[in-house]
Amino acid sequence: MAILSFIGGIHPPERKELAKGRPIQEIPIPKSVYLFVNQNTGKPPAVSVKKGDSVKTGQKIAEAQGPVSVPLHSPVTGVISDIKKVMHPITQKPEELLVIDSETDQFDFLEPLSDWKAYDKEKSHTLLYERIKEAGIVGLGGATFPSHFKYLEAMKKPVDYVILNGAECEPYLTIDDRMMVEHPAQIVGGLEILLKICGASKGYIGVEDNKPEAFEALKKYANDRIEPALVKTKYPQGGEKQMIYALTKRSVPVGGFPIHIGVIVHNVATAFAIYEAVEKGKPLYERGLTVTGEGIAKPGNLWVRVGTPIQELITYAGGLHSEGGKVILGGPMMGVPIKDLTLPVMKGTSGILVLTPEMVSEINETACINCGRCLMACSLRLEPNYLVKLVKAKKFEEAYKYGVLNCCECGSCAYVCPSKIEHVKHFKLAKKLHATLKGGKK
Amino acid sequence: MATLLSTSPAPHIRVKDTVPKIMRDVLIALIPAVIFAVYAFGWNALWLCVIGALSAELIEYGIMRFLRKKKDFRPDGSAAVTGLLLAMNVSASFSWYLLIIGVLVAIGIAKHTYGGIGNNPFNPALIGRVFLVISFPVQMSVWAPLNHAASTLVTSATPLSILKQKGFEEAARQVSLLDMFIGNTQGCLGEVSALALIIGFIFLLWRKRVNPIIPIAYIGTVLLFSFLFFMINPNQFGSPIFHLLGGGLMIGALFMATDMVTSPATMKGAFIYGIGCGIITMLIRLFGALPEGVSFSILIMNACKPLIDKISRPKPFGYVAPEVKKNG
Numbered sequence: 033m034a035i036l037s038f039i040g041g042i043h044p045p046e047r048k049e050l051a052k053g054r055p056i057q058e059i060p061i062p063k064s065v066y067l068f069v070n071q072n073t074g075k076p077p078a079v080s081v082k083k084g085d086s087v088k089t090g091q092k093i094a095e096a097q098g099p100v101s102v103p104l105h106s107p108v109t110g111v112i113s114d115i116k117k118v119m120h121p122i123t124q125k126p127e128e129l130l131v132i133d134s135e136t137d138q139f140d141f142l143e144p145l146s147d148w149k150a151y152d153k154e155k156s157h158t159l160l161y162e163r164i165k166e167a168g169i170v171g172l173g174g175a176t177f178p179s180h181f182k183y184l185e186a187m188k189k190p191v192d193y194v195i196l197n198g199a200e201c202e203p204y205l206t207i208d209d210r211m212m213v214e215h216p217a218q219i220v221g222g223l224e225i226l227l228k229i230c231g232a233s234k235g236y237i238g239v240e241d242n243k244p245e246a247f248e249a250l251k252k253y254a255n256d257r258i259e260p261a262l263v264k265t266k267y268p269q270g271g272e273k274q275m276i277y278a279l280t281k282r283s284v285p286v287g288g289f290p291i292h293i294g295v296i297v298h299n300v301a302t303a304f305a306i307y308e309a310v311e312k313g314k315p316l317y318e319r320g321l322t323v324t325g326e327g328i329a330k331p332g333n334l335w336v337r338v339g340t341p342i343q344e345l346i347t348y349a350g351g352l353h354s355e356g357g358k359v360i361l362g363g364p365m366m367g368v369p370i371k372d373l374t375l376p377v378m379k380g381t382s383g384i385l386v387l388t389p390e391m392v393s394e395i396n397e398t399a400c401i402n403c404g405r406c407l408m409a410c411s412l413r414l415e416p417n418y419l420v421k422l423v424k425a426k427k428f429e430e431a432y433k434y435g436v437l438n439c440c441e442c443g444s445c446a447y448v449c450p451s452k453i454e455h456v457k458h459f460k461l462a463k464k465l466h467a468t469l470k471g472g473k474k
Numbered sequence: 475m476a477t478l479l480s481t482s483p484a485p486h487i488r489v490k491d492t493v494p495k496i497m498r499d500v501l502i503a504l505i506p507a508v509i510f511a512v513y514a515f516g517w518n519a520l521w522l523c524v525i526g527a528l529s530a531e532l533i534e535y536g537i538m539r540f541l542r543k544k545k546d547f548r549p550d551g552s553a554a555v556t557g558l559l560l561a562m563n564v565s566a567s568f569s570w571y572l573l574i575i576g577v578l579v580a581i582g583i584a585k586h587t588y589g590g591i592g593n594n595p596f597n598p599a600l601i602g603r604v605f606l607v608i609s610f611p612v613q614m615s616v617w618a619p620l621n622h623a624a625s626t627l628v629t630s631a632t633p634l635s636i637l638k639q640k641g642f643e644e645a646a647r648q649v650s651l652l653d654m655f656i657g658n659t660q661g662c663l664g665e666v667s668a669l670a671l672i673i674g675f676i677f678l679l680w681r682k683r684v685n686p687i688i689p690i691a692y693i694g695t696v697l698l699f700s701f702l703f704f705m706i707n708p709n710q711f712g713s714p715i716f717h718l719l720g721g722g723l724m725i726g727a728l729f730m731a732t733d734m735v736t737s738p739a740t741m742k743g744a745f746i747y748g749i750g751c752g753i754i755t756m757l758i759r760l761f762g763a764l765p766e767g768v769s770f771s772i773l774i775m776n777a778c779k780p781l782i783d784k785i786s787r788p789k790p791f792g793y794v795a796p797e798v799k800k801n802g
Contacts, residue, residue: 399590403739
């Protein structure tokens with residue numbers, strides 16, 4: 033079988049061996065959790081509790097605001113000791129943060145929907161759809177896009193495929209790999225639920241071919257509707273558009289979404305969370321993540337409550353090897369570096385990567401020599417070299433015309449650049465400006 | 475914790491490759507041709523190469539530090555490549571101070587008046603060469619005698635000028651194709667040996683430093699073009715292989731036209747650019763006043779680069795998607 037893939041891309045060192053073989057370990061509940069209210073793309077929910085309130089694990093503490101929003105649930109049982117504003121590492125703005133001092137767990141779950149298999153179309157449209165929203169489920173691969181929203185259109189339009197993304201193309205990270213190895217039945221079950229909601233006939237689980245163990249585990253649960261498929265190990269294979277192209281040879285139109293070509297994509301961890309939300313009524317308040325990197329003493333895969341301070345995870349993983357370096361939320365290609373280790377784990381935190389000071393070098397951009405490597409690396413067939421020139425010259429309108437908004441910020445161009453040009457930084461600036469300007473006009 | 479964590483933006487890992495490393499590999503790739511030039515023409519060839527490369531670096535350093543006042547300037551080796559290529563494009567008997575004048579024009583005018591590396595529209599080495607050809611036509615067309623023992627060459631003219639003046643039969647009688655391939659012929663010190671240049675180019679390909687589309691399109695066009703005219707009048711126009719090996723095509727197609735800064739980076743653009751170089755080269759060789767047209771053809775195509783870029787922009791991923799939507 034020809035190995036499925038996309039055009040372009042890069043092969044960074046994988047470094048997955050650091051944490052690959054380590055089973056997911058549940059860590060003790062922290063004394064206090066720090067819960068950002070804004071944990072999803074779209075509108076943040078509105079807090080429905082106040083300082084001094086007692087909450088239970090799984091209790092809803094913030095209400096969704098509008099369609100692109102999900103509620104938030106308490107990850108621990110305890111008392112809300114403070115509500116303050118703290119700099120958010122992703123939005124780069126001060127955001128509301130709840131501090132909850134934890135006690136022994138008392139659970140407050142939703143009603144399990146264990147007979148979902150027998151649901152008719154209407155029931156799955158209402159009950160299952162509502163459940164995904166009410167359980168606060170967002171894309172756990174890092175995008176944190178509210179999962180239910182993908183079905184708002186999908187319930188009206190025909191959907192051909194639901195794809196679970198188990199590529200985990202970011203180097204170092206291994207949590208999706210472990211999830212697939214340890215919980216294949218639940219992941220396949222989650223996919224069954226998703227197929228039920230949108231009425232699609234076929235579900236794929238795309239797994240990079242460097243994870244044969246995960247592929248074999250999923251294969252045991254495969255049936256005529258659900259097919260695990262090996263895709264080529266290449267970055268960014270786990271990009272939504274790249275994964276869809278690899279498995280179905282369909283291209284998401286420029287400016288469009290997967291639903292426009294009859295496809296819906298979720299991360300495998302999201303499917304797991306959806307399964308638990310439906311079968312057990314469990315809201316999304318904990319997740320698995322990888323703590324890894326050359327700078328950490330004992331890399332591993334941990335099961336943690338949302339809101340756990342990153343310092344506690346690092347301590348649990350044996351602490352830092354050396355002073356300084358870089359601590360990154362996510363993987364080395366797209367992750368967000370943080371300065372403050374008291375920041376908490378969020379719904380979208382798929383990994384904590386610690387690089388040693390020797391691996392962190394100051395980047396000095398030099399002139400572009402037009403070598404064309406970024407053109408070869410770009411999986412969306414943009415011209416990173418040209419776009420950077422346009423953005424640097426502040427010719428934003430032209431940059432938009434030549435597709436800078438289509439960029440997925442995967443960083444392949446910057447990775448290969450011999451002149452060390454910070455393509456992604458410049459593109460993010462152009463995109464941010466576009467969002468501000470055009471958003472203001474509407 | 476008192477330690478300072480870095481927050482430089484993603485991606486957090488990068489290739490270790492840098493521009494100086496690329497330039498170093500290009501210099502290494504030119505070494506076989508330089509060694510052959512020393513073998514064919516004597517030590518003067520080496521001195522010219524060393525003077526060309528060193529003076530280029532010195533001139534660039536002076537311009538960057540004292541005229542453009544860049545205090546943090548670090549040489550990246552690109553000037554040495556320009557200087558060496560220019561030295562390889564003169565006769566082995568050329569005078570070293572005229573070469574330095576050529577380097578001054580190449581680095582000072584063709585490169586730094588436009589803003590230095592990455593910004594020059596024309597290949598600096600070729601501008602330097604054309605400047606020397608026009609300013610010192612006599613010195614630029616006196617060829618050094620071959621000094622190695624194996625040489626049985628009697629002529630003191632380049633294969634292409636024999637072709638131009640006396641026709642293909644006479645040229646083929648004086649120089650065999652094998653001689654031209656190995657380099658046992660007259661010409662600029664770096665261009666004579668196709669073999670040495672190809673060895674260097676294979677090294678660049680192996681190191682993934684170069685896009686082979688341009689040389690393939692360029693040489694392919696030359697072969698096709700000359701074949702057509704060879705069919706019409708063999709004696710006047712000469713054979714395709716003669717055109718391939720006889721002049722500066724090899725060094726031009728492999729090392730000058732492939733200069734990244736002045737050539738298109740897209741596959742389609744590189745293809746158009748290579749074909750354009752080939753057509754103009756052959757038009758000058760077959761119908762122009764000069765026997766050789768590689769330098770001019772590449773410079774003309776350099777000038778066309780922005781236009782080629784414009785017509786060869788890649789279609790973004792998902793561009794054709796509306797059709798997919800209809801089918802689905």
